[in-house]
Amino acid sequence: MGKTVDYATLKKGGFMRQKQKDNFSLRLQVVGGALTAENLKKIAEVAEKYGDGHVHLTSRQGVEIPFIKLQDIDEVKEELAKGGCKPGVCGPRVRTVTACQGNQICPSGNIDTYHIAQVLDQRYFGRELPHKFKFGVTGCQNNCLKAEENDVGIKGALNVKWIEDKCIGCGVCEKACRTEAISIKDGKVIVDYDKCNYCGRCAKACPTDAWDADSAYILSFGGTFGNTVSKGESPLPLITSEEQLFRVTDAAIQFFADYANAGERFKFTLDRVGRDKFYQVLEEAYNG
Amino acid sequence: MADYEIDDTVDITDVVCPVTFVKAKVALEELDDGQILAIRMNDGEPVQNVPRSIKEEGHQILKLNNNEDGTYTLIVKKVEDEA
Numbered sequence: 001m002g003k004t005v006d007y008a009t010l011k012k013g014g015f016m017r018q019k020q021k022d023n024f025s026l027r028l029q030v031v032g033g034a035l036t037a038e039n040l041k042k043i044a045e046v047a048e049k050y051g052d053g054h055v056h057l058t059s060r061q062g063v064e065i066p067f068i069k070l071q072d073i074d075e076v077k078e079e080l081a082k083g084g085c086k087p088g089v090c091g092p093r094v095r096t097v098t099a100c101q102g103n104q105i106c107p108s109g110n111i112d113t114y115h116i117a118q119v120l121d122q123r124y125f126g127r128e129l130p131h132k133f134k135f136g137v138t139g140c141q142n143n144c145l146k147a148e149e150n151d152v153g154i155k156g157a158l159n160v161k162w163i164e165d166k167c168i169g170c171g172v173c174e175k176a177c178r179t180e181a182i183s184i185k186d187g188k189v190i191v192d193y194d195k196c197n198y199c200g201r202c203a204k205a206c207p208t209d210a211w212d213a214d215s216a217y218i219l220s221f222g223g224t225f226g227n228t229v230s231k232g233e234s235p236l237p238l239i240t241s242e243e244q245l246f247r248v249t250d251a252a253i254q255f256f257a258d259y260a261n262a263g264e265r266f267k268f269t270l271d272r273v274g275r276d277k278f279y280q281v282l283e284e285a286y287n288g
Numbered sequence: 289m290a291d292y293e294i295d296d297t298v299d300i301t302d303v304v305c306p307v308t309f310v311k312a313k314v315a316l317e318e319l320d321d322g323q324i325l326a327i328r329m330n331d332g333e334p335v336q337n338v339p340r341s342i343k344e345e346g347h348q349i350l351k352l353n354n355n356e357d358g359t360y361t362l363i364v365k366k367v368e369d370e371a
Contacts, residue, residue, distance in 0.1 A: 107344060171352040172339040175331075175360065205340035207349035 005070065014087035015073060018066065025056065025066040026076060027088035029125070032099030032117035032137065033061035042083020050076050060134070061098045062088055092131050092262070094124040094253075099137040100145040102156065103215070109139035110200050111156030111215045116245075123246065124253060130260035130269075133253065141199040147218075148232040149225035151266040152252055158200030159216040159240055162189045166210035176205035198238055216240045221252055221278070222267040230267050235279045236286055244286065251285035252278075292350055292363060295323040300338070301330050301359055308334045309341045316347060321368035324350070328361050335360045 007017055014027035028043070035043075043063060047055050052067040068076055077087060088096060097120045100106065102113030116137050124135070138145035139156040147153030167189060174182045174189075181195035182202060189210075191202075203213035217239040223232030239245050255278055260269040270278055298315035300308045312327045319325055327342075329335055339349055339362055348365040355361055 168350070170349055171354070172349060172362075175335045175352065176337075176340060178336065201336070201340070205343065207339070207343050 008091070010073070011090045012093070014089055015068070016064065016090055020067070022070040023066070024068045024070065024073070025064045026068045027058070027090060028063045028065070028080070029086040029088040029096070030062050031097055031121045031125075032114045034099075034114060035063070036084065038083055039085050042080060042085055045083070046076060046079055050079075058096075060096050060136075062096050089126050093129055094127045094133045094135070097121045097125065097135045097137065098145060098150075100139045102137070102139040106139055107204075108142055109156060110158045111137075111139055111154075111217065113137040113139045113145075113154075113156065116154060116242075119242075119246070120249065123249075127253070129253070129257055130262045131265050133256060133266065135249075141197060146225075147223075148220045148234075149223045150232065151221070151223060151256070152249055153220040153223055153232050154245070154249075155218040155220070157198035157216040157218050157238060158203055158213040159198060159238060160191065160196070160200060160203050161212040162191060163210045163212060164188070166208050168208055168210075170207060172205050172207060173202035173211075176201045214240065217245050219245075219248060219252075221282075222270045224265050224267050228265075228267070232267075233275070235275070236282055239286070244288065247285045247288060248282060251281050255281050292324050292365070294326045294363070295319060297326045297328070299328045300334065301328055305333050305337060309338055312338060312342065313345065316342075316345075316364065316366050319366045321366055323366050325364045325366065326361050327364060328355070328359055331358050331360065335362075338362065 015024040018025055047053055047065045050068050050072050051065045056064040058064060097117045099113040099117035102111060103109030104112055120135050134150045135152050136145050136147050136150035137154045138147045147155045169187050174184050179195045179197050181192045183190050200213055203211035218234055219236055220232030220234045224230045256266050259273045300311045303311055316325055329338055342364055343349060347367050350363040350365055353361045
């Protein structure tokens with residue numbers, strides 16, 4: 001070809017250089033692990049025509065089509081666009097937003113994870129930062145999506161309050177609770193909110209729905225699961241609205257943009273700059 | 289608290305999840321709409337999960353009694369599917 005290959009630009013556009021010369025594994029943009037049948041048909045078609053007939057599912061719900069040839073890259077992009085598929089990203093920017101199925105599908109779900117993932121994607125996907133930045137959204141305490149391994153993890157919760165009028169005093173909630181936060185005395189349900197982890201099992205098990213149970217969010221910050229393994233920390237109280245949620249995520253990503261050194265993951269920025277400083281910023285965003 | 293008369297009893301303390309729920313479900317299928325089943329289950333995982341599964345099947349839970357012997361008895365009224 002004789003041209004210099006701009007690998008950085010290709011990488012930014014989701015083309016990952018393979019071991020095999022002039023072969024690329026094309027990463028697609030996927031939000032919350034959801035693809036339409038139309039997307040899948042097009043992916044299959046492209047993999048057969050331009051790749052070697054197989055696709056790779058990444059560890060973060062992405063799809064990659066390996067063995068795309070350098071000279072076909074533009075054609076492949078055009079072809080994929082016809083099936084509603086866009087290239088993903090790699091490198092120092094906001095990566096694929098992952099999500100479990102959430103409360104629209106899963107009986108355990110406390111929040112609409114897919115909706116939250118889409119909003120996060122629209123808000124931040126591809127944003128240039130000092131290093132990679134990952135969001136993950138999990139619907140409940142079962143944590144199928146492993147929220148705390150992300151730079152920002154969002155975990156669905158239920159903000160529960162007992163409704164006396166609807167309660168039949170059956171006792172199911174006391175046993176459904178896994179943190180021993182519920183006790184029943186003289187027909188009254190008492191919740192110890194210091195012990196409550198807002199998992200919502202009390203409300204979900206209640207036969208008469210005698211609970212106010214609004215969707216809420218528990219956020220974790222600074223998780224990594226690569227060369228260094230570190231669990232994100234959750235310094236904030238329960239987040240009770242979407243507006244509040246995105247105020248806090250805005251503040252977190254801005255803190256990273258402002259303070260991180262190039263090539264430094266969020267955890268290490270927090271270690272270096274100090275969590276106290278970060279938590280103060282978070283608290284301000286939390287309180288609005 | 290509403291009074292109830294038990295029509296049938298099933299003991300699921302001899303099985304583990306998820307067979308606990310399956311055994312309870314089979315027992316409920318034997319009953320008619322509105323009849324009452326008492327389900328005896330172990331403390332721990334069964335009592336944490338079985339009541340919710342019964343609720344999600346659409347049946348009506350009336351009471352959970354602590355037998356003070358490491359087991360609980362769930363009182364359930366069968367609700368037939370409308371379909």
